[in-house]
Amino acid sequence: MFTRILLVCLSLSLYSSGSSLSCRWMDHKFRQHSKNSLDLIETMAHNSTNTTEHAEVNFPNDLYSQASKASAEDKLSFTVHILEEMAALFEEDHSNASWEESTVDHFLILVTQQADGLHSCITSHGHKKKNKKLHMYFKRLSRHVLEQMGHSAESWELIRKQMKTHLTRADQLVSSLLTN
Known part of the structure; x- marks a missing residue:
């Protein structure tokens, strides 16, 4: 409960200052948040059982390929x-994972801050339609990996590996927009 309250407070503070952040957030904060979230998800591996079953999880490379060719705003x-979607997935029952709760909480805060900060850089704050294929991919992860494997430590390790790949690919996508 405390985590959710903290996430809401952080989100509200970022949204309320969003107009003053403009894309300064992306230029000055994105890289640090991205590095920290990748470090945390790697730390979670060191705390996991690493005895994963091999479930079939197809990474949506085609969606990233399409996104890489899109406009800057669509990339964001x-x-x-x-x-x-990642934050929503990590809100599920991860009690069987061997991660420390504080690490997961910190990871969720960083991911939420990244999403809010990047959202502040999008000039058309209208309700743009979400990518349905991406949403279905995350829904499959929830249903076919987590639920079918009983939210086990092994299922969470599969999810962690997928999310690490997502964070890396998202970092590359946004970094292509950053000024050096």
Whole structure:
């Protein structure tokens, strides 16, 4: 409960200051948040059992390929959607995972801050339609990996590996927009 309250407070503070952030957030904060979230998800591996079953999880490379050819604003929208779906996935029951709760909480805060910060850089704050294929991919992860494997430590390790790949690909997508 405390985590959710903290996430709401952080989200509200970012949204309320969004107009002053403009894309300064992306230029000044994105890289650090991205590095920290990748470090945390790697730390979670060191705390896991690493005895994963091999479930079939197809990574949506085609969606990233399409996004890489999209406009800057669409790249940001796609990345925000990934981060929001990721945060929702990690809100599921992860009590069987061997991760420390504080690590997961910190990871969720960073991912939410990234999503909110990138969202502040999108000029058309209208309700753009979410990518249905991406949403279905995350839904399959929830149903076919987590639920069917009973939210086991092994299922969470599969999810962690997928999310690490997402974070890396999202970092590459947004980094292509950053000024050096």
